[in-house]
Amino acid sequence: MIENQEIREISHHELVQNSLQLKSHNWRLVQICATRISEGFEFTYSFALDYKFLCLRFTILEDEEIMSISTVFAPAFLYENEIQDLFGVKIALISVNYDGNFYRIDKKTPFKDTERNG
Amino acid sequence: MSTRSIVPFGPQHPILPEPIHLDLVLEDEKVIEAIPSIGFIHRGLEKLVEKKDFIEYVYVAERICGICSFIHGMGYCQAVEEIMDIKVPERANYLRVIWSEMSRIHSHLLWLGLLADAFGFESLFMQSWRLREKILDMFECSTGGRVIFSVNKIGGVRRNVESDMLKQFVDILSGMEKEIKSISNIFLDDYSVCSRLKDVGILTKQQAHDLGAVGPMMRASGLAIDTRKLGYSAYGNLDFEPIISTEGDSYARTYVRIHEIFQSIDIIKQAVAKIPTGDIEMPFKGFPNGEYFARLEQPRGEVIYYVKANGTKFLDRMRVRTPTFANIPSMLEALKNCQLADVPILILTIDPCISCTER
Numbered sequence: 001m002i003e004n005q006e007i008r009e010i011s012h013h014e015l016v017q018n019s020l021q022l023k024s025h026n027w028r029l030v031q032i033c034a035t036r037i038s039e040g041f042e043f044t045y046s047f048a049l050d051y052k053f054l055c056l057r058f059t060i061l062e063d064e065e066i067m068s069i070s071t072v073f074a075p076a077f078l079y080e081n082e083i084q085d086l087f088g089v090k091i092a093l094i095s096v097n098y099d100g101n102f103y104r105i106d107k108k109t110p111f112k113d114t115e116r117n118g
Numbered sequence: 119m120s121t122r123s124i125v126p127f128g129p130q131h132p133i134l135p136e137p138i139h140l141d142l143v144l145e146d147e148k149v150i151e152a153i154p155s156i157g158f159i160h161r162g163l164e165k166l167v168e169k170k171d172f173i174e175y176v177y178v179a180e181r182i183c184g185i186c187s188f189i190h191g192m193g194y195c196q197a198v199e200e201i202m203d204i205k206v207p208e209r210a211n212y213l214r215v216i217w218s219e220m221s222r223i224h225s226h227l228l229w230l231g232l233l234a235d236a237f238g239f240e241s242l243f244m245q246s247w248r249l250r251e252k253i254l255d256m257f258e259c260s261t262g263g264r265v266i267f268s269v270n271k272i273g274g275v276r277r278n279v280e281s282d283m284l285k286q287f288v289d290i291l292s293g294m295e296k297e298i299k300s301i302s303n304i305f306l307d308d309y310s311v312c313s314r315l316k317d318v319g320i321l322t323k324q325q326a327h328d329l330g331a332v333g334p335m336m337r338a339s340g341l342a343i344d345t346r347k348l349g350y351s352a353y354g355n356l357d358f359e360p361i362i363s364t365e366g367d368s369y370a371r372t373y374v375r376i377h378e379i380f381q382s383i384d385i386i387k388q389a390v391a392k393i394p395t396g397d398i399e400m401p402f403k404g405f406p407n408g409e410y411f412a413r414l415e416q417p418r419g420e421v422i423y424y425v426k427a428n429g430t431k432f433l434d435r436m437r438v439r440t441p442t443f444a445n446i447p448s449m450l451e452a453l454k455n456c457q458l459a460d461v462p463i464l465i466l467t468i469d470p471c472i473s474c475t476e477r
Contacts (some may be wrong), residue, residue: 002200003352005411010146028330031439033424045413046422051348053411074445075330085157096153110165 007044007055013065015045019055019069024048027054029069032079034087036111040064041089060089072093086111119147125458129158133462136472140465144458152453156475161218163477164436172198173407178271179423182438183474184265185417187227188221193271194436195325195424196350197412198272204402210274211352212393216284217261217269218351218414219382219389224253225417226375226382227298229469230305233349233372236463237314243299246415256287272273274399315369319464322366331448332441333379333419335468337362338370345415348397358390368467373455375469378417405431416441418469423443440474453472 010018027047035106040061049055059065068091070077080091088109100108107116119351123144129137139155166178179194180187193213206214231246254264261267261277269276305311318451319333326339336343337360344360346353361377363370406427414421419441451467456464 002196003348004414017324026327028131028327030420030444031422031424031437033435033437033439035435035437044424050343051345054411055411070267074328078443078446089195103160105157105160107395110162 003053004050005053005055009083010056010058012043012058013062013108014061015056015058015073016069019072021059022054023072025049026114029075029079030075032076033082034083034089034111036087036114041087045069062074064081065090065092068094085109120148122150127152127461129155131462133466134470134472135232135376135395136470136476138454138470138475140461140473142453142458142461149453149456149458152450154448154450156472158471158476159407160476164438167180167433167436173272173431174434175433176272177268178268179436179438180268180270181414182440182477183471185225185471186221186265186418186474188217188244188270188436189414189416190217191439192269192351193412193414193421193423195270195272196414196448197275197410197423198406198427200410200412201406201408201425201427202402202404203273204400205349207397208394209278209396209399210398210400211397212389213275213279214270215288215389216279216386216393217257217267217353219385220253220256221416223379223380223468224250224257226341226379227253227373229417230301230372233305233466235468237311238377239304239311242301242304245297247371249297249301252290252294256290256378260287271399272398273402275331276399278398278443281393284393288387288390291386295380295383296386298376298379299332302379305376306371311315314460314463315372315467316365316367318368318460319467320367321363321448321452321458323351323364324332325451326366326448329447330444332444333370333416333420333469334374335419335445335448338374339366340364345413345420348413350412350414352389352392355392356385358385364395370465371467381392405429406433418474419444438474440476440477442468442471442475446475 023049027049028096033044045056081098125142127140129139137158141153176214180191182190227250231243234242323340342360407429410428412423422439424437445468
């Protein structure tokens with residue numbers, strides 16, 4: 001194993017609070033990843049402090065809305081717009097919201113499909 | 119009173135080999151704000167993981183970008199290898215380091231050429247690319263390819279490189295060092311070049327940290343973080359320190375990349391001196407089950423490969439966080455308060471790869 005990677009399970013209601021805590025300890029956002037799961041979506045927010053790597057994880061149901069953390073971590077707006085476009089997840093209060101027009105793709109929310117095409 | 123106007127920049131622009139659009143809000147000639155627009159060529163390669171099994175997907179990962187193709191393949195393999203607990207043979211790890219560092223030299227020389235072209239120094243552009251050609255020749259000798267090598271496989275590498283050839287590479291690189299030194303003097307000391315780069319597009323250390331900058335963009339602002347220091351592959355056995363600068367301007371980003379070329383040559387020499395004999399791949403059976411975030415240092419900065427597997431031959435999720443995507447907020451910050459005439463070179467100094475961003 002190259003490095004220990006902690007994945008901390010939280011509720012989506014705790015996201016902003018946890019983000020504020022990490023920000024106050026000088027962690028920085030390195031990526032946000034959404035994954036389609038049968039009951040909805042799984043989110044993983046990754047943060048780094050020097051070489052340490054920490055992930056916050058939660059799941060939501062298909063129609064649930066989550067809060068943006070772009071007011072806490074400015075670069076989050078890019079990841080959140082990407083997730084809105086590809087997965088169709090509603091994200092409230094994004095600092096710069098492209099409203100589904102971040103990617104110019106023919107098929108709307110292509111990653112929302114649950115049936116595999118393989 | 120100054121006049122405020124909005125100038126569209128891109129998606130087609132002489133400075134941009136790939137499409138990205140910016141709406142530049144100007145007060146007279148000064149940029150007040152830049153609003154980015156990407157997604158002109160989004161390819162959905164992450165979605166393709168549903169159609170290609172986890173072994174075939176190496177070929178897709180390599181095609182995310184033509185410049186850091188090798189490290190894309192390596193990052194994907196590394197994530198799967200961690201999940202399956204495959205111990206890659208040491209010789210393969212060293213070969214991966216050698217090809218990775220050659221990719222870094224090739225990428226930085228390509229970027230130097232583009233920079234020279236952008237400020238109209240054609241002979242400097244040609245000299246940079248002439249040197250880059252020697253790296254491409256070494257790729258061709260050792261892998262059979264000049265852009266996409268297809269030498270990475272899960273569990274190791276497909277091709278061995280004989281020790282005679284490795285020694286030849288060291289000789290070629292030693293010769294190149296002198297030539298690169300000669301062109302780097304122009305990039306770092308020439309009056310007219312410096313006047314286009316110094317004090318342009320400053321990103322402070324705090325801004326680089328808060329905006330999630332990676333790679334030379336981050337290190338040029340004084341943050342000494344280089345993902346290779348995690349020690350993946352054979353990097354843990356090699357001696358190097360992150361190259362940094364503290365000014366955070368376009369000149370500092372040029373300085374960091376130039377010195378990283380010399381550092382990569384040194385790393386290759388160390389790797390050739392230490393590479394052990396032995397196997398180049400570890401056979402494995404079964405399918406991956408689990409998840410892992412592989413973090414690697416590409417020429418443009420840290421790349422993150424997330425792989426989530428379910429015990430079948432098809433993965434649940436494969437995601438790539440590319441360095442250019444991470445550097446967009448920093449670029450937007452650096453553009454603030456610069457002159458319109460400096461915008462093209464400033465955009466270039468993040469070394470944007472839209473192909474990676476639009477994976």
